[in-house]
Amino acid sequence: MxxxxxxxxxxxxxxxEAYAATPKLPTDPAALRxxxxxxxTGESVAExxxxxxxxxLSRSRAEPRLRAALFKVLTRIPGCG
Numbered sequence: 674m675x676x677x678x679x680x681x682x683x684x685x686x687x688x689x690e691a692y693a694a695t696p697k698l699p700t701d702p703a704a705l706r707x708x709x710x711x712x713x714t715g716e717s718v719a720e721x722x723x724x725x726x727x728x729x730l731s732r733s734r735a736e737p738r739l740r741a742a743l744f745k746v747l748t749r750i751p752g753c754g
Contacts, residue, residue, distance in 0.1 A: 698735075700741070702742045702746050705743065709721070709725045719751060722746060722750050726744075726746055726747050
């Protein structure tokens, strides 16, 4: 995120609002997996799960319980655990 001429305070406010608007994800690994998979079927499920979990772990401020659930989801993907 680049703050530019808006200033640091405005940039921080935008970041806080974006974080607050992030949908809450379940911290139960099975429920989280179901939420990440959604309606995806077939061979793309494992790749989509991996990509979704990786994205959330690397680019979001996921709470510790959510991060733990994401790692558990990753370990249950064939070839990852």
